[in-house]
Amino acid sequence: MKIKLIENVAYRRFVVRFRLADGTRRRIFRWSPGFPWVRDEVGQELVDRFGVEGIAPRSVTIRGAR
Numbered sequence: 001m002k003i004k005l006i007e008n009v010a011y012r013r014f015v016v017r018f019r020l021a022d023g024t025r026r027r028i029f030r031w032s033p034g035f036p037w038v039r040d041e042v043g044q045e046l047v048d049r050f051g052v053e054g055i056a057p058r059s060v061t062i063r064g065a066r
Contacts, residue, residue: 002065004031012064014038019059020050029065038062 032038
C-alpha cells in the first residue's frame with residue numbers, strides 16, 4: 001500500500017468507486033489518514049459534486065489502493 005507522510009501523518013491512498021443515478025460508473029482516488037476519515041470526506045465530496053439524488057443508492061465502495 002502506498003503511503004505519503006504529510007506533517008508526520010501517514011496518508012494512505014484509497015480507491016472510491018460509485019455509480020451515478022443515470023448508471024454511469026466512476027472511480028476516483030483519494031489520500032486520507034484512515035478509513036473513518038476517508039468515509040466522511042468522500043461522502044461530503046460526492047454530495048457537494050453530484051447531490052444526494054445524483055448518486056445511485058448503495059453504489060459507493062471505498063478500498064485501500066495497492
